[in-house]
Amino acid sequence: MFSNKFIQQRIEKANILREAGINPYSNESQRNTTVEKFLNVNSDIEQKEDKRDENRIYTVSGRIKLLRIMGKASFVKIEDESGMLQIYVARDNLAEGFYNTIFKKHIEVGDIIEVTGYPFVTGKGELSLHANDLKILTKAISPLPEKFHGITDKEIRYRKRYLDLIMNAGVRKTFQIRSKVISLTRRFFEDKGFLEVETPMMHPIAGGANAKPFVTHHNALGVDRYLRIAPELYLKRLIVGGFEAVFEINRNFRNEGMDATHNPEFTSIEFYWAYKTYKDLIEITKEYFQYLFEHLDLPTILPYGDLEVNFDNFQEIPLIESLTTIGGVPADIVNDKEKIIAYLKERHIDVNAAMNLGQLQGELFDEFVEEKLIDPTFITEYPVEISPLARRSDANPAITERFELFIAGREIANAFSELNDPLDQLERFEGQMAAKDCGDDEAHAMDTDFVEALSYGMAPTAGQGIGIDRLVMLLTNEHSIRDVLLFPAMKPLTTEEEPCKSKEEE
């Protein structure tokens, strides 16, 4: 595995260090400050007459990113999680012989070292650490990628994310923001009185969304289980049970295509709120975004690729209305099945003639409206045919009390006043079953256990799901979901080998 000559060379250096009594994998770190703290605390050094203070002694640690050996002195840039620091290493400040025989020969870029010394400012004005003592903590036997271009090959960046993180500071920043978004989301809902819950990841019936599930098998019970495609039906069972505000932040799994906005496992928050309607969800969503922007310290006008998104400009428009005002579809066709089909066909858009009116309106929306929604827009009043779990509008039973939030042409959230009429729910499931029989393999599965739960009475409730990955993409100006997932799904490089027998079996 380590046949590469550069690796061999570095293994040899590690061995020489061992022979010299130096442990190349020492566990004895004496670090007492981080790079960031060192730079902050000593920012006054520049004001001092001789631009140094030999009485301040610090020990910092980090990976060597750059190394400039200039005879009897060297400059080393080390990096820890907090930042990059320049170290000045002079032969005569170190133990006799260490500089020439150890430092120059056997310590190199990629190694993790620890340095003790005092702060000073170089002739070129950079606050640095003057080394009095230096030791290696960890020998890197694989060389780092090129120091200037770093690593740009996307395949290597995703497969070896650790290298990407070592070489590309911006990547670390993206994942720090992701972590903050999740943490802030949790805090926001907790502060609102929501209870965080964990519901099953393995479902007997894959429900709560229209998607193909991953299937696994439970040996002890002798039954197949589905990795969940959504937590929705379990969270609603909890509302039936009497919890009035619950949320779950977790992974969903969908056995479908992969592209810039789809990974087989993705993270969402779903929350359910009793005695509220989708109108209340619009308000809390606006509040949530305000909270995020405030605590992430982001300007409310953010660039996204060539676009500019104004997060202060939330719009709200019913779906049918958006077809004409935003999509430019003539008003006289949007409620006529035959006219919609003709309209789509004229524009060479494939359309299944068996689709009902609601589905066709959905098609029109996807085709002519979605990508034009740049500033955050709540599209409301979805047709009942494409909203199997949403509550019907009392005023107009053809539509549901639902919205989807679109930002930068992408769906970010889906929410509705929940259907809590058990008989209506049963009918909708039956409708989905019929669709399944007609070949729609993503149609919703029948879940009689869930219908039974509703039959005990679920308080009027509003529920919402927000795609965390896509939200992070927006906030970090990333355009591939792989760039906001630490370890995105990748095909294996080689076929799996037969598992070898353990020695006990032989």
Add this chain to the structure above:
RNA sequence: GUCCCGUUAGCUCAGCUGGUAGAGCACGUCACUUUUAAUGAUGUGGCCGAUGGUUCGAAUCCAUCACGGGACACCA
């Protein structure tokens, strides 16, 4: 699933209509005590993604496959 593009040294990339492999960085050796991708000299480094084919001769042309990227379709 379909189409397009890519795969050459550890990394970033050249390599034209076929004639047996190049640069920079990194690495080795030497010089250099305030550099900023340090510099100067010198050297090592490759099954040109895999397998077949065409050819006297293939990194280069053709076919198939693998992996990646992008677009489309489906979905969040």
